[in-house]
Amino acid sequence: MIALNKPSGLQVLPGGLFQQRTVLTQLQWRATKQSSSILCHELHLAPVHRLGRGTSGILLCAKTKLAKTRLAAYFADGTSHVGGSSKNSLELSAKRKILKIYRALVSGIVSEDEVIVEQPIGIVQYPGVAKGLYVASPSGKPALSKVEVLERDVEKNCTLVKVEIQSGRPHQIRIHLSFIGHPLVGDPLYVVGGRPQCFDPEFVDDSFAPDGGFMRPAKPVPGDCGYSLHAHQVTLSHPTTNEVIEVTAPLLPILRTRQEAQEMSI
Known part of the structure; x- marks a missing residue:
């Protein structure tokens, strides 16, 4: 497998306005460069999960079909355990074969040191x-996030948090943090409540291209950047040896605590 430190702004899979400059197309380019290798026929380079275009950090990619199947099963297994009580879900997380931890900068001061968010996530039509x-929806699929405060900045009215996700719903962290009243700083789409500011359930504009639009949508869409969300750490079992591996992606300066920033400057 390959662990990439994806920059914000790079899309994982082709879609909409982004067809060529994606992680997948760059992996395919890498495969062609290795075409002279005797193992070329075994290569099957592909991402096994997704990060939002504006999200940075660790992205796991498989080199072979076997690795892709097993890594994808790790992610699916974690999501399948969500839906019961949060206590049972958190206990099951200790037995999971993959664990993902993110850093995020959210607006406002999170009062509690730790928050468990269990808001389901569903889909609504959107231009x-x-x-x-994907939005916060009572009729959606179960989702669970564990939010831990790392540092509060009263002067700037923002909070640095660590988020451990027990499920992998699309845009889960952005939705869950905004649902509890603390959207990511700079998020152009999700606001308090876990839905877009411009969402009106009584009126949905259908005047967009069927494929999601090669024309730039007039309203904010999930791929828009501007927020600080980083896949910081991933712990997993190696897909063939079962060895426990921990991967860490360096933190962006804005996502470091004051102490971490001081240690970096020494």
């Missing part, structure tokens, strides 16, 4: 997003 937009 510029052909398959629908």
